[in-house]
Amino acid sequence: MTRGRPRDATVADRVVAVAGALLREGGYAGFTVDEVASRAGVAKTTLYRRWPTRDHLVAAAVATMLAETPLRDTGDARADLVRATLDIAAGLRAQTRALIAELVAYGARHDDLGSFLRELWTQRRQAASELIERGTARGQLRSGTDPAMLIDALVGPLYYRVLVTGDPITDDYVRAMADAALSGVAGQAEVPE
Amino acid sequence: MTRGRPRDATVADRVVAVAGALLREGGYAGFTVDEVASRAGVAKTTLYRRWPTRDHLVAAAVATMLAETPLRDTGDARADLVRATLDIAAGLRAQTRALIAELVAYGARHDDLGSFLRELWTQRRQAASELIERGTARGQLRSGTDPAMLIDALVGPLYYRVLVTGDPITDDYVRAMADAALSGVAGQAEVPE
Amino acid sequence: MTRGRPRDATVADRVVAVAGALLREGGYAGFTVDEVASRAGVAKTTLYRRWPTRDHLVAAAVATMLAETPLRDTGDARADLVRATLDIAAGLRAQTRALIAELVAYGARHDDLGSFLRELWTQRRQAASELIERGTARGQLRSGTDPAMLIDALVGPLYYRVLVTGDPITDDYVRAMADAALSGVAGQAEVPE
Amino acid sequence: MTRGRPRDATVADRVVAVAGALLREGGYAGFTVDEVASRAGVAKTTLYRRWPTRDHLVAAAVATMLAETPLRDTGDARADLVRATLDIAAGLRAQTRALIAELVAYGARHDDLGSFLRELWTQRRQAASELIERGTARGQLRSGTDPAMLIDALVGPLYYRVLVTGDPITDDYVRAMADAALSGVAGQAEVPE
DNA sequence: ATCTAATCGAGACGGTACGTCGCGTCTTGTT
DNA sequence: AACAAGACGCGACGTACCGTCTCGATTAGAT
Known part of the structure; x- marks a missing residue:
């Protein structure tokens, strides 16, 4: 009407x-x-x-602007996580440092934008968490792995480099970091090349 | 003149x-x-x-406002690193999220500010790097540990939580994360950059 | 649009x-x-x-602030001109010396203001000119009177006193000056410019 | 000391x-x-x-900047006055309109500058007055001529044109104006070419 | 076919802060 | 003392953006 x-x-x-x-x-x-x-x-x-x-x-x-990088579950949790981390790194590299930093900043200051962004990120973390749990259930990741901590260990250093130190994030760096996180947080299995 | x-x-x-x-x-x-x-x-x-x-x-x-958290070398590299990480976490908690984020944002946007801040952070990382190297020399950390990566693994998740997810950083969280990093990253081979 | x-x-x-x-x-x-x-x-x-x-x-x-002093044509050109001059003198007395001077100064310095003001003054001079010409046609002013010069002779001394010497402008002064101008200038041949 | x-x-x-x-x-x-x-x-x-x-x-x-134009007494008061008026006109033409106007304006507003300038002008008027009085005594100007008014009639129109109307001041204009003033204010003698 | 109501482009408006400019005073070390 | 250099307090200037407002002109569904 x-x-x-x-x-x-x-x-x-x-x-x-x-x-x-x-x-x-x-x-x-x-x-x-x-x-x-x-x-x-x-x-x-x-x-x-x-x-x-x-x-x-x-x-x-x-x-x-933040295009969804789909998170695939191929059955190999380790490989999927490394893959996803590499995607995120690529996404960070694609944007200007400044823009990411400012988004973070204004997200922190203004609740409107902040809660919106946090929800956006939470969605992705949720998907990753489920993938991790399935991997744990399949015995690919050490039992008792805290999904949130694993995600922090994988993604935290990337944001840290982008936002704080300004150091570059090469794929080699991402792989090494991911391997370490998966060994440290996720278990003691040898690191596959 | x-x-x-x-x-x-x-x-x-x-x-x-x-x-x-x-x-x-x-x-x-x-x-x-x-x-x-x-x-x-x-x-x-x-x-x-x-x-x-x-x-x-x-x-x-x-x-x-970002007070200098002194970095002590007691001879026990692991303990010192955990201690330092806890201090940093405490520092982050003390500040408003927004302030840190905004500081980061300015640094990203304005080059003079950025280099000033990066130098400030680099100084601290340098001190930590030396401590790590001494610990490696003493055999307390796995040989071949890349100091930069270890620092990223210790500190990155903290900044990530503060700036991006907004999740709280408890001391337990910091300890668990540090343990994981010290077992994971500390045992990794050097990463070519 | x-x-x-x-x-x-x-x-x-x-x-x-x-x-x-x-x-x-x-x-x-x-x-x-x-x-x-x-x-x-x-x-x-x-x-x-x-x-x-x-x-x-x-x-x-x-x-x-410079109020329009209406210029009336009663048929007696001499009387009308003296009357108008007295009105202008009264207007000048009413303003602060400084204001008029500053107005003039702006007009001299800034072209847009200047042309605006000059046009404003030109309008009034135009009306006076016509009155003078009618008076000349009626034989009340000597034939061949140049309106512009007569106006200058009538008004110039007033502005001069106000702006430069700061001497007072009494009605007697204005009348004497006007009489002199009307006998002197009003009888002059046209001046080529 | x-x-x-x-x-x-x-x-x-x-x-x-x-x-x-x-x-x-x-x-x-x-x-x-x-x-x-x-x-x-x-x-x-x-x-x-x-x-x-x-x-x-x-x-x-x-x-x-205001160089003294000396006022000479040749014994012919009429000629001397015309000469002096032409000098003043030349001086006004030499300066920027704007500067003169601004000096006048600031002289009107600020007493420091104002009294200074007024004294400067008064000096010259004084010299001219004496010349006029000598001319009157010699019978070259009508007896009873008010020196101040004569000066106003001679110089006023010049300043008026410079400051207000912006019209040019040609030597012909000055001469015609001076003649008119000398006839009107100063006497009825025929106007010498 | 007309009425009616929401939408749109355009731009004026009140407000608040920014960064700049000039004046006249002051505090140094130097001559 | 006078001087060069320049920091300082002060007060105003003109600009930029924000979010609101008031217009006239569209544009459709309801009558």
């Missing part, structure tokens, strides 16, 4: 695309509502009708 | 103190250059003579 | 009124854009959208 | 020269104490020791 002019469905797509581009170009600081509106050929009013705040818009843009 | 009136040494201290206080009170958003200047009893001009940007000032304030 | 929200017509009036008041109170020095905005209940942004510079605003204010 | 280092006599000259140059370049607005000091190779302190205010410095600079 809705009346009046219907919303233009193309607006959201255009805006989010522009927003993402701006974020990549100039980071959070170079991201201006006016600029987004202008580039997307959209009035600010229209924009604020959909996203109540600049940060909401940022969140929307980021969500589409 | 005479010097002119020397800079008032007390200014920096006062300003940084006030800036830190403001940051703790209201975070990045509640941090105003005018307010800092006014509370510190300093002209904005004077302030901008030392820190060219609001962000530089923020960084300076946060840098002093 | 639609128009967007129309400008609030009351803004200009309020602002100019406040600006004039401030000028009268404290002169050019006591005139602050912030203060004008605040007293007029207007954002500084709005203010700068109309007047690109403090000086433009000052000019606008002063321009409205 | 003065002790200590004597003042550097060359300072004043250098400073005033630089100040004058700056005034001519950018007018009152483009005149900065810091810039003067820097260009003159002088410390601001030194500068403020001599001129307590920016305006005092401006006044000093202007004083040297």
